[in-house]
Ligand SMILES: Nc1ncnc2c1ncn2[C@@H]1O[C@H](COP(=O)(O)OP(=O)(O)OP(=O)(O)O)[C@@H](O)[C@H]1O
C-alpha cells in the first residue's frame with residue numbers, strides 16, 4: 001500500500017475547529033453620488049473571536065453603521081466576504097440572509113425599535129415567534145434573560161411607559177431571545193443619559209460573561225469603547241488595524257490617547 005509523506009500527520013486525531021463567529025474579508029461598500037462611486041467602507045478585514053466583546057470606534061460619517069448593516073446582512077457588500085459562524089452571507093438571496101440573521105444575529109439599535117403596541121414580554125419573545133417557535137416552550141430561559149437585564153417587573157408594560165435605559169435593556173433581551181451567538185449593537189447608548197448608557201454597556205459585558213455571546217458594538221463614545229476586550233478604529237471607511245487596542249477593558253484615557261494619535 002502506498003503511503004503519502006503526510007500520512008503520519010493525517011493519522012493523528014483531527015483537531016476540532018470552530019469557525020469564528022464573524023469573519024469579514026476585503027469588504028467594500030460604494031455609494032453612488034452624482035454618478036460617482038464613493039467608497040463608504042474600504043477593504044475591511046477582521047475576525048471576531050467566539051465570546052469576544054469588541055468595539056469599533058470612529059467619528060460621525062466614518063461608516064460604522066454602514067459596516068454594521070453589512071455584517072448583519074441588512075445590506076450587501078459591493079465586494080468581499082462576510083461569514084457568520086461559517087455561513088457566507090453573500091452566498092444566497094435576501095431570504096437566505098434573513099434566515100442567517102434570524103438564527104445567528106441579535107441587533108441592538110440606537111433608537112430601540114420596540115413595537116409600540118406590544119408589551120415588553122411580547123416584544124422580547126417576538127423573534128421566537130418569527131422563527132415559528134412557541135415562546136411558552138422557552139419560558140424559563142426568557143424569565144432568566146429578563147432577570148439578567150433587570151426588566152422582569154416590566155413585562156406587562158408598553159414601551160411608552162419605559163425610560164430610555166429600560167427600553168434599551170428590553171431591546172437587549174429581545175436580541176438574545178433566540179440565543180444567537182452574535183450581537184451587533186449600533187450606538188446602543190447614543191440616545192441614553194450617561195448613567196443609563198454605562199448600565200447598558202456593563203450589562204452587555206455581563207451578557208458576554210454569563211451567556212458567552214460574542215458582541216460587536218460600534219460607538220463614537222470612548223467610554224463605551226473602553227469596556228471592550230478589543231477596540232478597532234474606523235476612519236474614512238477603513239480599519240486602522242495597526243492602531244487596534246487589545247487586552248481590555250481599558251481606561252477611557254487609553255482610548256482618548258489612541259484617538260489623538262490617529263487624529264480622530
Ligand atoms: N443611504 C445613504 N445614501 C448615501 N450616502 C449615505 C447613506 N447612508 C450613509 N451615507 C454616507 O455614508 C457615510 C457613512 O455613513 P454611516 O452612517 O455609516 O456613518 P457612521 O459612522 O455610522 O456615522 P454616525 O456616527 O453619525 O452614526 C457618510 O458619509 C454618509 O453620509
Ligand SMILES: [Mg+2]
Pocket residue numbers: 064065066187
Ligand atoms: Mg451611525
